[in-house]
Amino acid sequence: MEHVELFFKSIFIDNMVFATFLGMCSYLAVSKKVSTAVGLGAAVIFVLAVTVPINWLLDQYILKDGALIWLGEEYASYDLSFLSFILFIATIATMVQLVEIVVEKFSPSLYNSLGIFLPLIAVNCAILGGSLFMQSREIETLGLALNYGISSGIGWFLAILAIAAIREKIRYSNVPAPLRGLGITFIITGLMAIGFMSFGGMLTGGDEDTSSLEGNPENLGIQTEQIQNENTEAVKAVEVSTITKQ
Amino acid sequence: MGLLSKKDSKLILDPLADNNPITIQVLGICSALAITAQLKASIVMAISVLAVMGIGNVVISLMRNVIPSKIRIIVQLVVVASLVIVVDQVLKAFAYSLSKELSVFIGLIITNCIIMGRFEAFALANGPWRSFLDGIGNAAGYGLILVIVGFFRELLGSGTLLGYQVLGDPITKTGLYAIGYENNGFMLLSPMALIIVGLIIWVQRARNKDLIEE
Numbered sequence: 001m002e003h004v005e006l007f008f009k010s011i012f013i014d015n016m017v018f019a020t021f022l023g024m025c026s027y028l029a030v031s032k033k034v035s036t037a038v039g040l041g042a043a044v045i046f047v048l049a050v051t052v053p054i055n056w057l058l059d060q061y062i063l064k065d066g067a068l069i070w071l072g073e074e075y076a077s078y079d080l081s082f083l084s085f086i087l088f089i090a091t092i093a094t095m096v097q098l099v100e101i102v103v104e105k106f107s108p109s110l111y112n113s114l115g116i117f118l119p120l121i122a123v124n125c126a127i128l129g130g131s132l133f134m135q136s137r138e139i140e141t142l143g144l145a146l147n148y149g150i151s152s153g154i155g156w157f158l159a160i161l162a163i164a165a166i167r168e169k170i171r172y173s174n175v176p177a178p179l180r181g182l183g184i185t186f187i188i189t190g191l192m193a194i195g196f197m198s199f200g201g202m203l204t205g206g207d208e209d210t211s212s213l214e215g216n217p218e219n220l221g222i223q224t225e226q227i228q229n230e231n232t233e234a235v236k237a238v239e240v241s242t243i244t245k246q
Numbered sequence: 247m248g249l250l251s252k253k254d255s256k257l258i259l260d261p262l263a264d265n266n267p268i269t270i271q272v273l274g275i276c277s278a279l280a281i282t283a284q285l286k287a288s289i290v291m292a293i294s295v296l297a298v299m300g301i302g303n304v305v306i307s308l309m310r311n312v313i314p315s316k317i318r319i320i321v322q323l324v325v326v327a328s329l330v331i332v333v334d335q336v337l338k339a340f341a342y343s344l345s346k347e348l349s350v351f352i353g354l355i356i357t358n359c360i361i362m363g364r365f366e367a368f369a370l371a372n373g374p375w376r377s378f379l380d381g382i383g384n385a386a387g388y389g390l391i392l393v394i395v396g397f398f399r400e401l402l403g404s405g406t407l408l409g410y411q412v413l414g415d416p417i418t419k420t421g422l423y424a425i426g427y428e429n430n431g432f433m434l435l436s437p438m439a440l441i442i443v444g445l446i447i448w449v450q451r452a453r454n455k456d457l458i459e460e
Contacts, residue, residue, distance in 0.1 A: 186444035
């Protein structure tokens with residue numbers, strides 16, 4: 001159940017592109033054609049599925065506060081978490097290189113379709129973002145970390161597939177000249193993100209939405225908290241105004 | 247301009263408008279938009295990127311003749327990652343609550359495409375001083391968009407700027423709120439950042455017809 005929940009949550013609610021804007025550069029640059037978008041999306045799923053579990057292991061056994069205890073008692077007080085950026089990015093860069101070599105050797109046809117995208121991926125924010133969110137959300141087991149990697153990859157894949165399909169169609173529409181290309185893509189992405197926000201109530205059924213937010217504020221980010229504050233302020237304001245009217 | 251020659255000042259001024267990294271080159275949007283709900287966070291993010299890019303460009307430029315071209319991506323990543331760690335530690339030490347708010351997005355400066363893009367395109371081929379100017383210019387162009395987006399989102403979304411209530415108090419109904427103005431909570435949601443950037447692109451390209459895409 002935990003797995004199913006995380007799976008759907010990472011794809012729809014915490015979608016990499018629409019909720020956190022990760023991987024926007026390649027999302028905007030490579031979404032002109034559906035076929036290339038599929039290639040890049042597949043590569044992202046693949047690399048996320050490899051790097052998130054590896055970084056989870058690194059985090060658990062090297063970086064976390066007290067993680068070095070398996071070396072002996074005297075290492076228990078070390079907190080190396082400040083090194084996580086450099087270690088994560090090094091893992092990602094090496095894994096991408098390794099994946100590239102392995103794929104080239106064993107499946108030249110896959111290499112031909114993924115090949116050009118693999119080097120791009122090392123600097124894709126979605127990959128590093130996946131690892132950093134894995135760390136900050138304190139994912140508990142290796143299985144969940146693998147699940148998180150794959151499902152956020154799928155979320156990213158869905159997003160780039162959808163925008164590529166829309167961009168192929170929108171070529172035939174009469175968009176105002178200054179908005180053509182990049183401008184309209186930004187606005188469409190914004191509208192799609194608004195659409196994806198409606199998935200927010202999916203796991204809770206909508207009723208206990210606020211309680212789950214309070215219990216787990218990290219997941220939905222700073223903005224939702226602010227909106228909540230905003231809402232309470234608005235409610236207060238309405239109350240004040242009704243009182244004054246009476 | 248005694249300090250900067252004409253060519254040098256072009257390095258700084260070009261990225262601010264006609265060659266802006268976000269609206270024209272489409273780089274570095276990733277880590278930027280999620281944190282622009284407040285002006286303060288946007289400014290801190292802009293300054294962090296400015297520091298990382300200015301120093302990083304100089305470092306890469308100094309090392310450009312000794313980096314083997316095959317492993318240059320990894321060398322660049324290591325340089326950025328070390329600088330970002332410094333920025334992160336400084337923020338944690340002097341502005342802890344803000345660094346909590348920015349959470350993973352400071353770390354994501356590492357994969358900010360502007361930084362890698364400028365390393366590749368400029369610092370690997372130019373001397374340290376020019377690279378420094380180029381880094382500062384591009385980071386400023388990036389920061390400019392961030393601050394504009396942050397300004398509108400905070401002003402229209404919560405009626406404040408840098409935390410000060412500039413439009414009056416929404417609860418006691420002073421200032422603009424007295425005549426029935428309401429905050430638009432929608433501006434605080436992340437999709438609005440994208441739409442605002444889209445509008446900025448629209449305005450910019452409407453003013454400068456050369457930038458229009460076919």
